[in-house]
Amino acid sequence: MSKAIDIRPAKGKLGVLTPGMGAVATTFYAGVFALRRGLTEPVGTLTQMGHIRLGKRTEDRQPLIKDFVPLTDLDDIVFGGWDPISENAYEAAMTAGVLQEKDLLPLKAEMEAIQAMPAVFDQKWVKKLEGKFVKTGATKMDLAEQLMADMDTFKEKNGCDRLVMVWCASTEVYEEPSEVHETLAAFEEGLRNNDERISPSQIYAYAALKKKVPFANGAPNLTVDVPAIMELAMENRVPIAGKDFKTGQTLMKTILAPGFKARMLGLHGWFSTNILGNRDGEVLDDPGSFKSKEVSKLSVLDTILQPDKYPSLYKDLYHKVRINYYPPRGDNKEGWDNIDIFGWMGYPMQIKIDFLCRDSILAAPIVLDLALFMDLAARAGQRGIQEWLSFYFKSPQAAPGLYPEHDIFIQQTKLKNTLRHWMGEDLITHLGTEYYEE
Numbered sequence: 001m002s003k004a005i006d007i008r009p010a011k012g013k014l015g016v017l018t019p020g021m022g023a024v025a026t027t028f029y030a031g032v033f034a035l036r037r038g039l040t041e042p043v044g045t046l047t048q049m050g051h052i053r054l055g056k057r058t059e060d061r062q063p064l065i066k067d068f069v070p071l072t073d074l075d076d077i078v079f080g081g082w083d084p085i086s087e088n089a090y091e092a093a094m095t096a097g098v099l100q101e102k103d104l105l106p107l108k109a110e111m112e113a114i115q116a117m118p119a120v121f122d123q124k125w126v127k128k129l130e131g132k133f134v135k136t137g138a139t140k141m142d143l144a145e146q147l148m149a150d151m152d153t154f155k156e157k158n159g160c161d162r163l164v165m166v167w168c169a170s171t172e173v174y175e176e177p178s179e180v181h182e183t184l185a186a187f188e189e190g191l192r193n194n195d196e197r198i199s200p201s202q203i204y205a206y207a208a209l210k211k212k213v214p215f216a217n218g219a220p221n222l223t224v225d226v227p228a229i230m231e232l233a234m235e236n237r238v239p240i241a242g243k244d245f246k247t248g249q250t251l252m253k254t255i256l257a258p259g260f261k262a263r264m265l266g267l268h269g270w271f272s273t274n275i276l277g278n279r280d281g282e283v284l285d286d287p288g289s290f291k292s293k294e295v296s297k298l299s300v301l302d303t304i305l306q307p308d309k310y311p312s313l314y315k316d317l318y319h320k321v322r323i324n325y326y327p328p329r330g331d332n333k334e335g336w337d338n339i340d341i342f343g344w345m346g347y348p349m350q351i352k353i354d355f356l357c358r359d360s361i362l363a364a365p366i367v368l369d370l371a372l373f374m375d376l377a378a379r380a381g382q383r384g385i386q387e388w389l390s391f392y393f394k395s396p397q398a399a400p401g402l403y404p405e406h407d408i409f410i411q412q413t414k415l416k417n418t419l420r421h422w423m424g425e426d427l428i429t430h431l432g433t434e435y436y437e438e
């Protein structure tokens with residue numbers, strides 16, 4: 001066994017702040033309120049339901065993760081958020097239409113108490129929305145300072161010991177990093193000069209990290225994955241993670257593709273299309289926001305399949321992803337996949353998937369896990385990119401120059417081994433020769 005690292009205990013309240021109080025964020029808050037009252041089970045969360053094996057299989061030590069590492073108790077969480085449209089979490093949840101009124105009504109008082117703070121918002125970055133509750137300031141630095149003041153007020157008012165931020169706001173228009181994102185000094189200069197290449201999400205991330213608040217990015221926009229923000233995270237010793245919650249179709253892809261590759265089955269094509277009718281779908285109907293999503297969704301297969309190593313199996317793979325805004329479907333997305341695979345002697349086969357999925361139902365437990373694990377990482381003295389949380393993301397952030405790991409099973413092993421390592425337990429290699437020695 002190695003030595004456990006020092007982890008500050010999870011004492012006092014944890015404020016979970018979400019830029020964005022739409023379908024995902026409100027489904028997340030409501031689920032936690034319902035859990036506290038014993039109205040539901042924490043389905044989909046590793047932090048609440050997952051066990052972790054420790055030591056040899058013969059030892060039968062498999063505690064719950066939440067009993068193994070010092071996570072914040074659900075009773076100690078307080079929620080806050082910013083939104084340019086939603087007024088409070090109850091009204092926003094009703095608009096989102098993910099949860100039924102019968103499930104929301106018992107939680108009405110708690111949900112209504114979460115009043116949205118005015119957002120840092122600019123329609124240039126989310127073309128399909130018009131903001132009503134929006135901060136104004138002479139410069140982007142002013143806006144960042146207003147967000148920092150919001151965090152201070154929230155912390156004080158709710159008696160929080162710590163805060164974490166999880167971006168649950170709309171997907172911003174696709175952007176490539178530029179000089180203003182290269183260094184922290186250039187970025188701060190850009191904030192003071194209202195540089196048009198600095199997006200609202202980057203302003204939130206900057207404000208959070210200045211306040212030493214860990215930041216996880218649930219959307220595919222360019223946010224904490226630029227050198228300037230990474231520099232700030234290292235300098236201020238704050239964890240960051242991203243990006244784009246891994247739910248729905250991409251979750252399926254990262255479950256299936258490693259299986260095809262493990263069995264050396266070839267792929268000719270993978271066509272994925274979706275219909276969805278929620279506000280996220282409407283935002284993604286704009287080509288700029290869709291481009292952010294497309295890039296995030298397309299990267300997955302290439303990294304899992306390694307076509308350079310297996311050219312005869314994967315080099316000619318045709319991968320296409322479409323998202324279609326179709327209002328009648330609401331949040332209950334339907335995702336179709338047509339997968340053209342081939343096997344022994346090149347014979348073709350097809351797999352069809354029709355996933356009648358509920359996007360926010362899949363995303364909400366991820367927000368909870370990320371909030372709790374990011375807070376744990378901060379208390380464990382971790383800083384910068386938290387690659388061990390790749391498990392939760394479509395486009396996992398990794399160190400510059402390092403390819404991201406997309407295979408969900410490797411990601412899970414990495415996550416659990418990280419926890420074992422921090423707690424001074426042996427890493428599990430699955431070698432297992434000791435069971436067969438005389």
Ligand SMILES: NC(=O)c1ccc[n+]([C@@H]2O[C@H](COP(=O)([O-])OP(=O)(O)OC[C@H]3O[C@@H](n4cnc5c(N)ncnc54)[C@H](O)[C@@H]3O)[C@@H](O)[C@H]2O)c1
Pocket residue numbers: 019020021022023024025082083084085086096119120121122126129167168169170171172200201218219220244245246247248278279280283359360362363
């Ligand atoms: N649901 C999923 O399965 C899933 C998976 C991966 C990523 N995501 C991403 O999570 C995000 C949230 O999804 P959703 O379904 O809740 O969308 P939503 O449209 O219901 O909610 C997003 C909210 O963000 C608000 N917003 C927009 N810009 C903002 C800003 N600058 N500051 C604060 N708030 C802002 C909007 O007013 C809206 O209420 C989206 O970016 C989506 O692409 C969702």
